Amino acid sequence: xxxxxxxxxxxxxxxxxxxxDRDLTETVAEFLHGVLRTGGxxxxxxxxxxxxxxxxxxxxxxxxxxxxxxDGTYVDLDAAGTxxxxxxxxxxxxxxxxxxxxxxxxxxxxTATAVRVFGEMVGLLWESGQVGAAIDTEALWNxxxxxxxxxxxxxxxxxxxxxxxxxxxxxxxxxxxxFAAGAPPDLGRATLPG
Numbered sequence: 380x381x382x383x384x385x386x387x388x389x390x391x392x393x394x395x396x397x398x399x400d401r402d403l404t405e406t407v408a409e410f411l412h413g414v415l416r417t418g419g420x421x422x423x424x425x426x427x428x429x430x431x432x433x434x435x436x437x438x439x440x441x442x443x444x445x446x447x448x449x450d451g452t453y454v455d456l457d458a459a460g461t462x463x464x465x466x467x468x469x470x471x472x473x474x475x476x477x478x479x480x481x482x483x484x485x486x487x488x489x490t491a492t493a494v495r496v497f498g499e500m501v502g503l504l505w506e507s508g509q510v511g512a513a514i515d516t517e518a519l520w521n522x523x524x525x526x527x528x529x530x531x532x533x534x535x536x537x538x539x540x541x542x543x544x545x546x547x548x549x550x551x552x553x554x555x556x557x558f559a560a561g562a563p564p565d566l567g568r569a570t571l572p573g
Contacts (some may be wrong), residue, residue, distance in 0.1 A: 391530050392521060394552060395560040396537040400432060403534055406560055407497045408436040410532050415442050415452060419493030422483060423455040424500055425534075430455050433497075449491055454483060458500045470512050476519045484527045494529040501552075502535045510548045517555040534558075 393410070397403035411421040423430060429556030432457075434444045439573070465475035487494045498520070504513035520531055533556070540549055551558060 391526060391557040392517075392555065393530070393532045393558045393560055394556040395532055395534050396540055398535060398537050403429065404432040404436055405533065406500065407532060408433055408440070410530075411495055411497060412437065412440055412442065414493045414495040414530070415447065417493060418452075418491060419495065420454070420487040420491040421447075421453050422487055422494065422496040422529075423453070424458050424496070424498040425455070425462050426458050426499065426503075430457075451486070454487065458484070458503055462500045462503060466512070469509060471516045471519055473519060473522075475488055476516070477523070480519075480523060484523060484529060488521070488527045488529060494527075495536065496531045498531065499534040501533050505535055505552075506539050510545060514548060514551050516556070517552060517559065521555060 389499075395403065395406045397406060405431075407423075411423070415421050415437075423433060425433070437444055442453070444453055448455070461479060465472055465477045467475065484494070484496070493536075501513040501516050504510070504516060517533065520533070524531065535552070540552075
């Protein structure tokens with residue numbers, strides 16, 4: 380049985396293992412929609428295709444994305460472009476990560492009491508074979524969460540996360556999170572948080 384992202388509250392660091400783009404869109408949209416409909420801020424750091432899919436889901440659900448962008452309650456950034464701003468020689472530079480991400484999160488938390496963030500930068504790193512960089516980026520997110528109050532949902536493609544030779548790294552990813560939505564194929568439930 381797959382767990383789904385928690386519907387209430389805005390704290391925690393959730394990992395979502397998704398089977399396909401539709402699965403990811405549903406999980407992320409439900410996670411963000413809750414905070415948007417209660418006056419919070421949603422931050423999306425995703426690929427262009429996933430940002431478009433989220434917009435297509437949100438608008439029929441009553442969220443005017445253009446208006447939300449204009450009033451700062453919906454912030455969307457390109458995952459690859461954002462990664463490029465803080466990666467140095469294939470690794471996340473902690474100071475650069477803070478310089479790039481902190482102003483976005485700080486502004487969101489000063490604007491609203493509830494903030495939720497979806498990020499797939501770690502998933503992009505994982506899929507490109509930069510597994511250690513993905514784990515380090517998760518640790519940087521956890522450090523940021525110790526300073527600002529926000530919920531974070533990280534997306535990983537289930538197929539690439541289920542490689543047996545990466546099981547130790549996957550266990551580290553799972554331990555960096557407080558809750559899991561979905562599961563990579565053939566992954567024992569014992570390694571999942573929550």
